[in-house]
Amino acid sequence: MAVDIKSLNHTQLNDLINKAQVRQNELRKEKVVKLREKVNALLKAEGYTFEDIFGGGRGKAKRTTSPVAPKYRNPANPAQTWSGRGKRPHWFNDALKAGKKEKDLAI
Structure with a gap:
């Protein structure tokens, strides 16, 4: 099917592009399946499973984080x-504006 794209107006051309992109995605999905x-x-x-060859998880490994010890304490509370x-807490910013230094708030 040959389409003369020079005879299409802007709307028709955008519609054709959108339809072609949809079809391209359909073909890609079919190929993946x-x-x-x-x-x-x-x-x-061969007698194997996907997990035997590629490992147990299919997603990204999740990072486990442990709580971090506090470094600064609010002298007022x-x-x-x-x-x-x-992000710095409000009390920390307020203390800095009041003239305190970071080392004054350190634990």
């Missing part, structure tokens, strides 16, 4: 602490 079936068939024929990571 066929390839996945081939890989699974090959693994099964000792229950308020900050580890020095992330």
Whole structure:
């Protein structure tokens, strides 16, 4: 099917582009499904599972983080602490504006 794109107006051309992109995505998905079936068939024929070959998880490994010890303490309210990571708490900024230094707030 040959389309004379020179005879199309702006709207018709955008519509054609959108339809072509949709079809391109459909074809890619179909190809991925066929390839996945081939890989699974090959693994099964050899007596292996996907996890045997590529590992247990399919997603990214999640980082485990442990709590960080506090580095700074609010002198007005000792229950308020900050580890020095992330956004500065309001009490920390207020203390700096009041003339305190970071080392004055350190634990």
